[in-house]
Amino acid sequence: MLSHVVGDLRCPHGEPTLALTDGALACPVGHRFDLARQGYVNLLVGPAPAAADTAAMVAARERVQAAGHHDAITAGIVAAVRASAPEGVHGTVVDVGAGTGRHLAAVLEATDAPAGLAVDLSKYAARRAARAHERIGAVVADAWQDLPVRTGAAAAALVVFAPRDVGELHRILRPGGVLVFVSPTVRHLDPLVSALDLLRVPPSKDQALDDDLSGVAVRVARDTVEDVRHLTPDEVLSMVAMGPSAHHRDPDELTRSIGRLPSPLPVTVSVSVSTYRVAPAAGGRPPSA
Numbered sequence: 001m002l003s004h005v006v007g008d009l010r011c012p013h014g015e016p017t018l019a020l021t022d023g024a025l026a027c028p029v030g031h032r033f034d035l036a037r038q039g040y041v042n043l044l045v046g047p048a049p050a051a052a053d054t055a056a057m058v059a060a061r062e063r064v065q066a067a068g069h070h071d072a073i074t075a076g077i078v079a080a081v082r083a084s085a086p087e088g089v090h091g092t093v094v095d096v097g098a099g100t101g102r103h104l105a106a107v108l109e110a111t112d113a114p115a116g117l118a119v120d121l122s123k124y125a126a127r128r129a130a131r132a133h134e135r136i137g138a139v140v141a142d143a144w145q146d147l148p149v150r151t152g153a154a155a156a157a158l159v160v161f162a163p164r165d166v167g168e169l170h171r172i173l174r175p176g177g178v179l180v181f182v183s184p185t186v187r188h189l190d191p192l193v194s195a196l197d198l199l200r201v202p203p204s205k206d207q208a209l210d211d212d213l214s215g216v217a218v219r220v221a222r223d224t225v226e227d228v229r230h231l232t233p234d235e236v237l238s239m240v241a242m243g244p245s246a247h248h249r250d251p252d253e254l255t256r257s258i259g260r261l262p263s264p265l266p267v268t269v270s271v272s273v274s275t276y277r278v279a280p281a282a283g284g285r286p287p288s289a
């Protein structure tokens with residue numbers, strides 16, 4: 001619920017606080033952001049960029065995740081956060097580009113973190129994430145603009161198949177806070193990408209991540225998580241429909257191509273999970289998320 005995260009939010013016009021009033025978030029100078037009926041709030045200012053997942057993409061992601069096909073990824077994220085905070089997470093976990101909120105909900109359950117803030121450009125994702133866990137508050141915002149999150153509010157941040165603005169992630173994390181990034185390896189979705197001639201998303205290079213984070217945070221772990229899932233034709237269709245190829249394919253032609261594949265089709269899920277820790281406060285206690 002938004003009440004769990006309202007103290008972590010700031011007004012997107014710059015005022016440092018937002019308060020929950022009757023059906024809205026309001027800042028001290030009077031900017032108001034109405035709560036959507038579905039429990040999220042839209043804090044986007046200016047024109048909405050085009051990158052947000054559509055309703056159909058979010059629904060497809062939901063089906064894929066509900067079938068367990070991303071469970072290994074979720075488990076990898078949970079393991080990364082727990083390893084970096086063995087005594088639990090004592091602050092808000094922010095998930096940037098949170099999608100359905102499924103990974104964030106699992107992290108909250110596993111770590112007893114008091115709150116989770118799901119940030120996504122897509123109102124359909126925010127709508128879904130708002131229902132993913134009682135302690136999740138969901139906001140619509142753009143990861144490429146200043147986040148509507150107070151400086152130092154986050155004990156941990158997650159970026160899973162989503163855009164990363166390292167400067168903003170650093171700003172919102174408290175000293176000693178933890179950052180977990182998940183990105184696909186070259187084996188991700190093998191053999192679907194070649195069999196269906198899907199858009200090839202260049203795998204984000206681990207070295208590029210290290211370079212981006214240098215001087216900001218120290219890498220404390222990196223693991224590859226892999227799973228082979230046996231997908232029905234409908235599940236293959238959902239896998240395609242939740243990704244960037246959704247916009248570029250004629251649905252009938254895609255269904256025919258999928259019909260020519262073996263069923264069930266073994267598909268590899270393969271991601272790299274990297275954990276970084278920002279520097280603890282000078283003279284502070286040893287790092288603890």
Ligand SMILES: C[S@@+](CC[C@H](N)C(=O)[O-])C[C@H]1O[C@@H](n2cnc3c(N)ncnc32)[C@H](O)[C@@H]1O
Pocket residue numbers: 049051052053061096097098099100103119120121122125141142143144159160161162163
């Ligand atoms: C590939 S999905 C990943 C969703 C989720 N992290 C997961 O792994 O299930 C990428 C998500 O990032 C969101 N997104 C894309 N561009 C964004 C931006 N500039 N700011 C915030 N979210 C963005 C999309 O709407 C989508 O929900």
Ligand SMILES: [Zn+2]
Pocket residue numbers: 011012013014015027028029030031
């Ligand atoms: Zn304001």
